Amino acid sequence: xxxVSCFFILGFLTLLLIITNLLFxxxxxxxxxxxxxxxxxxxxxxxxxxxxxxPRIIIALLVGAMMALAGALVQGVIRNPLAxxxxxxxxxxxxxxAVIYMTFFPDAAIEWLPLVALLGSFLAAIVLWRLCGQHSxxxxxxITGVALAALYASCVDFLMLVKPLEINNALLxxxxxxxxxxxxxxxxxxxxxxxxxxxxxxxKPLNLIxxxxxxxxxxxxxxxxxxxxxxxxxxxxTASCVAIxxxxxxxxxxxxxxxxxxxxxxxxxxxxxxMLVGAILLLLADLVxxxxxxxxxxxxxxxTAIIGAPYFLWLLxxxx
Amino acid sequence: MKRWLSVILSTYFILVSFTATAVTVEDSKGxxxxxxxxxxxxxxxxxxxxxxxxxxxxxxxxxxxxxxxRVLKEVRDVIGSWTSVGTRSQPxxxxxxxxxxxxxxxxxxxxxxxxxxxxKIAPTxxxxxxxxxxxxxxxxxxxxxxxxxxxxxxxxxxxxxRKTMAQYAQQLPQKIEVQFGVARDDALxxxxxxxxxxxxxxxxxxxxxxxGRDDTAYRQxxxxxxxxxxxxxxxxxxxxxxxxxxxxxxxxxxxVLQAARQNHIYQVNPNTWSxxxxxxxxxxxxxxLVDILVP
Amino acid sequence: xxxxxxxxxxxxxxxxISPLDALQALYQFDxxxxxQHIVRDLRxPRVLVALLVGACLAAAGxxMQGLTLNPLAxxxxxxxxxxxxxxxxxVSTITPWFGLLxxxxxxxIGGGLAWSLVMxxxxxxxxxxxxxxxxxxxVAISALCAALTKALVIIEEDQASAVITWLxxxxxxxxxxxxxxxxxxxxVGLLGASLLxxxxxxxxxxxxxxxxxxxxxxxxxxxxxxLVLLLVGASLGAVGSISFVGLLxxxxxxxxxxxxxxxxxxxxxLLGASLxxxxxxxxRAIIFPMETPAGAILALIGAPFFIYLVRKKTL
Numbered sequence: 001x002x003x004v005s006c007f008f009i010l011g012f013l014t015l016l017l018i019i020t021n022l023l024f025x026x027x028x029x030x031x032x033x034x035x036x037x038x039x040x041x042x043x044x045x046x047x048x049x050x051x052x053x054x055p056r057i058i059i060a061l062l063v064g065a066m067m068a069l070a071g072a073l074v075q076g077v078i079r080n081p082l083a084x085x086x087x088x089x090x091x092x093x094x095x096x097x098a099v100i101y102m103t104f105f106p107d108a109a110i111e112w113l114p115l116v117a118l119l120g121s122f123l124a125a126i127v128l129w130r131l132c133g134q135h136s137x138x139x140x141x142x143i144t145g146v147a148l149a150a151l152y153a154s155c156v157d158f159l160m161l162v163k164p165l166e167i168n169n170a171l172l173x174x175x176x177x178x179x180x181x182x183x184x185x186x187x188x189x190x191x192x193x194x195x196x197x198x199x200x201x202x203x204k205p206l207n208l209i210x211x212x213x214x215x216x217x218x219x220x221x222x223x224x225x226x227x228x229x230x231x232x233x234x235x236x237x238t239a240s241c242v243a244i245x246x247x248x249x250x251x252x253x254x255x256x257x258x259x260x261x262x263x264x265x266x267x268x269x270x271x272x273x274x275m276l277v278g279a280i281l282l283l284l285a286d287l288v289x290x291x292x293x294x295x296x297x298x299x300x301x302x303x304t305a306i307i308g309a310p311y312f313l314w315l316l317x318x319x320x
Numbered sequence: 321m322k323r324w325l326s327v328i329l330s331t332y333f334i335l336v337s338f339t340a341t342a343v344t345v346e347d348s349k350g351x352x353x354x355x356x357x358x359x360x361x362x363x364x365x366x367x368x369x370x371x372x373x374x375x376x377x378x379x380x381x382x383x384x385x386x387x388x389x390r391v392l393k394e395v396r397d398v399i400g401s402w403t404s405v406g407t408r409s410q411p412x413x414x415x416x417x418x419x420x421x422x423x424x425x426x427x428x429x430x431x432x433x434x435x436x437x438x439x440k441i442a443p444t445x446x447x448x449x450x451x452x453x454x455x456x457x458x459x460x461x462x463x464x465x466x467x468x469x470x471x472x473x474x475x476x477x478x479x480x481x482r483k484t485m486a487q488y489a490q491q492l493p494q495k496i497e498v499q500f501g502v503a504r505d506d507a508l509x510x511x512x513x514x515x516x517x518x519x520x521x522x523x524x525x526x527x528x529x530x531x532g533r534d535d536t537a538y539r540q541x542x543x544x545x546x547x548x549x550x551x552x553x554x555x556x557x558x559x560x561x562x563x564x565x566x567x568x569x570x571x572x573x574x575x576v577l578q579a580a581r582q583n584h585i586y587q588v589n590p591n592t593w594s595x596x597x598x599x600x601x602x603x604x605x606x607x608x609l610v611d612i613l614v615p
Numbered sequence: 616x617x618x619x620x621x622x623x624x625x626x627x628x629x630x631x632i633s634p635l636d637a638l639q640a641l642y643q644f645d646x647x648x649x650x651q652h653i654v655r656d657l658r659x660p661r662v663l664v665a666l667l668v669g670a671c672l673a674a675a676g677x678x679m680q681g682l683t684l685n686p687l688a689x690x691x692x693x694x695x696x697x698x699x700x701x702x703x704x705x706v707s708t709i710t711p712w713f714g715l716l717x718x719x720x721x722x723x724i725g726g727g728l729a730w731s732l733v734m735x736x737x738x739x740x741x742x743x744x745x746x747x748x749x750x751x752x753x754v755a756i757s758a759l760c761a762a763l764t765k766a767l768v769i770i771e772e773d774q775a776s777a778v779i780t781w782l783x784x785x786x787x788x789x790x791x792x793x794x795x796x797x798x799x800x801x802x803v804g805l806l807g808a809s810l811l812x813x814x815x816x817x818x819x820x821x822x823x824x825x826x827x828x829x830x831x832x833x834x835x836x837x838x839x840x841x842l843v844l845l846l847v848g849a850s851l852g853a854v855g856s857i858s859f860v861g862l863l864x865x866x867x868x869x870x871x872x873x874x875x876x877x878x879x880x881x882x883x884x885l886l887g888a889s890l891x892x893x894x895x896x897x898x899r900a901i902i903f904p905m906e907t908p909a910g911a912i913l914a915l916i917g918a919p920f921f922i923y924l925v926r927k928k929t930l
Contacts, residue, residue, distance in 0.1 A: 026412040047417040051440050080748065082736065082755040110432045131926065139748075140925065143687065146754050147921040150691075154858075154914030161783055161911050162901075172409060175765055179410045180434035250758050295406035295415040296386050302769055305762030312759065316736055506780055506788065542787040542906060544657050564788075571790065573656045 006263050010276040017283040021057045026294035055182045060286045061279045063241045068278025070237040071252025073230045076206040078138050084253035085238040087145045091247035092152035093124020099156045103163040114243040121239030176248035176301025178286050185244045192240035199233050203267035248301045254308040345463045348428035348446050357469035358423035365449035368425040370598025371461035373398040375473040381419045383411040392596045417441045454519025481599050488606040489525040499529040499551035502590045503563035510541045520602050554579040557590025586612045664789035665895045666888040667801045671846040673887025674808040676861025681815035682839045689862035690847045693753040697760035698729020699851045704767045704778045719852025727844045784855040784910020786895045800849040807842045812876040857910045859917020
């Protein structure tokens with residue numbers, strides 16, 4: 001019963017945020033004209049609603065959900081609530097690829113950036129896989145990922161210092177932003193949605209893993225295969241999101257953590273709920289980023305940090 | 321009869337001017353065609369506002385980082401009021417759309433990623449601005465002049481600009497070494513000969529200091545390297561006071577600099593010198609240099 | 616170490632400085648020589664600060680690894696650097712409130728808070744605990760601090776360059792004032808560390824054994840933590856964020872000399888000092904005549920070593 005009401009409230013919040021995001025911004029659009037503005041090409045707000053806010057909201061929704069889901073998967077596999085997709089080094093790999101692209105090919109077309117970032121993430125995942133091999137423990141995997149992330153991060157810092165001209169563009173990208181993301185980026189994101197049902201399908205085996213390896217094996221779960229599948233899906237989810245928006249600050253860490261307090265640790269409930277929480281967080285962050293001081297736009301990644309950080313700390317301290 | 325003639329003549333002229341405004345220019349993304357004279361222009365960099373102001377055209381919106389003072393005063397005096405469309409790095413597309421522009425002028429370095437979106441709002445002319453050289457900036461101004469149907473006026477203004485610069489150059493001592501840099505509280509960035517300020521200094525017949533490696537337009541410089549570069553005149557734009565230059569003043573090594581020994585360190589407005597760029601900005605900078613260097 | 620310092624005094628300068636100038640500046644100072652001015656006013660304090668920073672960070676790394684019995688414990692991995700950066704960023708962007716504090720104190724407070732959080736969350740005080748847990752806590756807190764720091768940098772754009780320079784950890788602006796403010800704290804910290812080293816040895820035997828041998832564990836841990844904060848805070852305050860020295864150097868020292876803290880602490884201190892001085896010398900060479908901050912170079916050296924360490928140690 002509590003679960004149902006939780007989902008209901010989360011769903012309601014998401015819907016509410018979608019509508020608020022449509023209404024407000026640097027220019028406010030009256031509620032009763034939204035449908036008209038969306039459909040009618042001659043409506044004065046057609047561009048704002050149809051070309052700008054709507055695709056951006058959908059991207060926020062999807063990216064928030066996917067990052068949170070990736071976080072929940074990683075936390076499930078590593079069995080530590082402090083783990084996040086960051087520790088796979090994937091987003092840092094994407095960041096490094098993007099910064100290399102921006103600094104060494106400043107004249108190259110910016111349209112290729114998502115692809116370059118995607119390539120970087122997958123390369124990072126492959127490197128991690130090569131270093132750890134199939135039989136290493138999850139903790140070792142996590143720490144190797146952390147070490148790799150540190151390596152990529154130091155390369156990024158180095159490049160930004162050696163080629164300071166691009167520092168602003170790169171910094172903006174590295175903070176994660178939804179500015180200027182539209183239908184094109186949305187269409188790039190859509191194919192990756194197939195990973196969501198795949199992840200949800202893993203909910204049950206992930207629960208068993210939580211009981212400990214022996215239990216899981218005796219219940220007929222191939223723990224290694226499940227772990228591998230979950231991590232691979234997490235990599236795919238993170239990589240696609242990072243490619244579109246840049247690394248959105250620790251959404252994947254906070255959202256599952258928050259959700260666990262709401263619906264408990266069972267993955268059947270946790271995974272879908274965390275997607276809603278992630279979407280809510282990012283929608284809220286983007287709303288604040290756009291409306292706090294219009295027409296100035298802040299990167300949404302900053303807002304996720306500012307909104308998420310205090311709450312995350314409070315949760316951590318309380319749970320101790 | 322006379323009245324008829326004037327009507328015919330004016331219709332003819334209107335027709336001619338109509339066909340004449342269908343211009344095609346080459347911008348950073350290829351050919352750009354506009355078949356009307358734009359009335360509501362939104363610019364996303366200061367140098368473009370400068371180019372419009374140079375031929376008495378006022379933009380309806382400027383990406384001014386929400387700080388109107390960042391637009392050069394001379395430009396502000398010409399263009400009157402405008403609507404801020406947010407930061408130059410992430411201008412608000414909603415505000416741009418709400419201004420119903422019929423031309424947007426964007427910067428290839430900052431706005432390439434949203435070029436397609438801008439095109440959906442209005443025809444978008446995309447030109448280099450950030451990291452442009454002095455000559456690039458004049459070229460961009462000429463292109464803007466064509467697109468807004470003020471080709472002749474812009475050419476005339478550019479010629480006048482060259483003349484003005486030549487006059488300034490005559491007043492200034494020749495071949496002395498002038499180095500511009502912006503100072504923050506813990507860093508000094510020199511603008512080398514490849515930068516916009518370096519180009520203006522060169523255009524005035526002054527020499528840029530030799531800074532070694534020449535693949536960077538803006539270079540963070542420590543005291544040790546500054547001593548090595550040792551320019552005759554040091555022009556500093558302080559973003560904060562006291563800046564790092566004021567800290568360095570107390571160090572014995574600073575007095576080794578010939579600019580320091582001869583009191584040839586001067587302050588200018590860092591915004592004018594490093595952010596604005598454009599015809600009027602270059603003239604303002606030249607005036608600053610004349611004020612400084614001509615006793 | 617002496618050799619590197621001497622090299623560092625004259626190599627890769629925009630102005631030609633001869634090896635001889637470097638020595639003369641120390642013994643027979645010539646007022647009129649620019650080269651000797653540079654050596655005396657810029658290079659010498661810079662080298663000394665580099666040496667001290669290296670020594671402090673290495674000592675801090677040794678203490679942290681000794682206290683937690685975790686080979687990966689070090690200021691950068693356990694969030695002290697990120698916390699200090701956040702403290703520093705807060706002070707330099709929201710000056711009206713915190714202006715009184717000064718960046719060094721702010722860096723120390725920030726680093727201290729971050730570290731306590733990490734130890735609390737990662738149950739770092741309990742020995743025999745999963746070591747990965749501590750590292751994960753460190754990473755999470757680092758991510759948190761880094762995100763907030765980045766937010767501050769982008770919001771307060773005008774102060775951004777100060778924070779970015781600080782984060783990069785450059786010795787370019789290390790002068791005599793820096794050294795004067797820095798060395799008393801550093802010396803106290805280093806002396807404290809060497810006094811603590813026998814107790815650290817005993818801690819390695821496990822809490823129960825150590826207690827039986829008459830070590831007050833709580834006391835050692837408290838003093839150790841305080842020393843770490845002192846050492847790291849002072850170094851970060853002096854030159855900015857320098858990472859991986861604390862991780863790398865203790866392991867190098869252990870390889871050279873073995874497990875005895877009394878012996879390998881001094882070696883680690885010397886190694887750390889040489890490493891940072893070397894990195895600083897390199898920092899002038901890579902894109903000569905421009906400088907690359909030493910912190911960035913150390914990170915480039917340190918990060919692969921971190922990976923190597925993770926792979927080698929059976930966790």
